[in-house]
Amino acid sequence: MLSNLINRRVLREVLLFVFIGLVILTLIPFGSVTPFPFAFAAIAMFALAIISALIFGEPEQSRWVFSTALLVLVVVTGWTFVQTIDLPSDWLANPAWRAARDLAGVQYAAISVEPADTLASILWVALPFVTFLTGLLLCDNDQRARKLLVALGLSAGVIAVFGLLQFSMFPKILIVIEKHAYLDSLTAVFVNRNTAATFLGVGTLLMLTLVRDLSRSLSHYPAGEPGRNTLFVRSWIYILLLCACFTALMLSRSRAGIFATFVAALIYVPWLVVNWNGSTRRLKPSPKWRSVLKLLSAAGLVVVLPAVFAGQAILRAQERSLADDDRFCILPGIWRAISDHWLTGTGLGTFRTVFSAYRDPACGIFGIFDRAHNFYLEGFLGLGIVFPVAALLVFAVLARVFRRGLADRRRLRHYVLLGIAATVLVALHAAVDFSLQIPGFAVFFSAFLSAVVTISLGRSQKETDRQYS
Template identity: 45%
Template sequence: MAHDLPHFLFQMTSLRISPDLLLYIYCGLIVLSVVPFGLVDILPQTLILILMCILGGVAVVLYGPPERGQWVFGTALAIFSLMALWILFQTVEIPFTRSDDLVWAKARTMAAAAKTISVEPADTLAALLQIALPAVTFLTGLIVADRSKDDQAMLRFLASAAGILAMYGLYQFLFLPDTLLGETKKAYQESLTATFVNRNTNATFFGLGLLMQLTLLFDSFLFKTDKASAELQSNATLPRLYYCFISLATFAALMLTQSRAGVFLTAFAILVYTPFLASQWLRIFPNSFVRLGSRWLRVAVVIAAACLGTGFFLLFASKAMLRANIQGLEDARFCIWPDVVRATYNNWLFGTGFGTFRTVFSGYRDSRCGIFNIFDRAHNTYLEGFLTLGVIFPVVALLVLAALLFIFWRGYRNRRRNRHYAVLGLAATILVWGHALVDFSIQIPGFSVFYAAFLSGVVCVCYKHTLKPAASKNAALHKYNNDEIELELIY
């Protein structure tokens, strides 16, 4: 009996804590990560990480690892463990030369410093939080979203949070233009910066939120017009108005950030996404138009959707391209990239230590790029990652990208009604990973946490349980938690 007591206590606890409650707590932590200036200070980073670890631990104890996409959970855990061990390895003393950089070798000899890969071991250990936060968020999100009855609940919450923050950003920009979260605004006076300090991070955040809101607006129209769904059809009016409103607010906030790359890449992501939404509508409701039995008519509708997406693309990108034409493409970030490449060449194997870019780059900086700016970041996540982490970074980045693309491909192949969520994940990845080429939005902890939560929600939609094949090869009717009957094809 004493041996069964712990198991009995866990059972009692699991009865009192519902999966939906854990999901609400999880989403609340995501919002807390975005609000305080994007979580750039180490104290709130540590607090959010502790709370997220506690939530993840409780979820694992109560429900175990996720059932959907178990290999995704295991792969993510393995990659995070590998990166954490590599970063710790960069901070321990080693008996061999860490790089071919003679400048740092002489400096260490003069200072009698320990032989570590990282030139600043303390900074490297502190920067480990930037890897741990999105990793733990993604792992925890897989568990809580897997146990939720509603697949889209997390994505709806994230989309609503982005819309509310966009409205707050508009209010702050119009009525309190010299303040940022109640403090005096010191940078980007002419741009909307809702809760993040950098306008480019705001643009990536609002672009991701807009993609989710447009998807949910599209979903609000996916109701059949038969008698069985008449009640659902009448109840869909309010969600449609709501998503229209927050989409317009987010669109306005995105444009007011005046971020060239953020606006351009959001427009490009929508351009890629729109034809898939059109084809999805035709696939689900082939009789919604005038007997779309003709393949040419289907192609015409998809082309029309692509033209509409192109129109949005031009509408989005025109102001950004005008700003680029006026200011030119001469930017300090482009000027320093050759110096970053040169530093990476000298430290390509083991790196200089995660989080040490500012310290290392000062020794490679060319005065022709100006002497007034201080570069804390390389404005290119891939270059900075290669420089500070070494050869392991491009390998891990390619593995993560390949895993994401496989997840989206599987979701698009195996889902029917919700296969556009896989394309949503692809469009968001184009936006976020593309912006990482010219800026550091994904390196801001608040945004990386938000993006990790978004990915966990998309993974759970892509890996939703499907019914086992029956004796016959006919399709099976599966009732979803939103009381809508969906025809799920079994492969």
């Protein structure tokens, strides 16, 4: 019995290590936007999910979250498959098929205007969900969840360092190929600067959390102990990686990415500064005026830092106002397309084909919009009414998880705040960009959420905080 328990524990650690490696590998080749890296990431993650589910079964503490996420995955993928079926009646089929039958004699009618593309898009939706479910299976306690977060934070820091070196020495090179777009912006391992900004924003919050945890451990470490110097060196490495993430974020020149990170930092940083030493019963409560001063100082620091270091993004905003941005010019056309297909959608992955009929000539004739630059509107157009219902359910589940985490957790409450801040960051930026549609970042953020959810739901009322210190 004991040997079996030890073997399962070791096996879970090994699979967690493989899981972390897969998440990082999915990030590196341009966010896995090309077919071969994406196919490798999908096959490997699905195989790992099946193995983990067969060995460990459903997670105990986060079972209801696991079941809800699985339900959303089944409903969304099932509806996407239904959109590709040749319908016996034309009452749900897209009107484009009627015109195709009259002009070319096509004997096919489906909800999607491009069934093949919609069918292929199922994998793009399933991969982040499967990543989240696998993270819940493997991160069954605080220790493993924190191990995953440390790995994600360090990987973000290393990628930021790589991006800084590449941008300073080889600005026209993207990893190993010639860079054709965003030559004036740091994009790290991504093609798009906005995706890079979202990733680096989450990485900055993660590294700030790791610096806080390590500095707190260092302050409680007995003086003269042999391991103190090692801990001190690690703390400085973490600080350098934090600075690298923040600097790379500023050099991305992404206006929306920097603004979303600023909002998230206003949520997270003041609380983190006030509770930097954690809440312990042994500490003497500090005066209220000192806490207020810390809070105001932290909020002021969050406001000042972007104003000082985000000069290039601010210059972009001054040179090109929001009214001149093509992303906002095409919004009325997207709304018209949604109003015509709000119930069934036009098929997942069909935005490029459908939007061409609704594009306003006033937005210019150059360029092809293959994405809506708005995750919510593109999802609504592709899936119809199913998408807002699924999105509201996901946000409701996360809100309930974070609410319980804030109520139950004490020493690890800052991880709950980290999850809230990062979710706000990604949700805000998704309204003007497509970072969540990039497989590499979607997998990274799904793994991050699985660890944060585990920590938020990890403590029962009978447990003490001592075991988590």
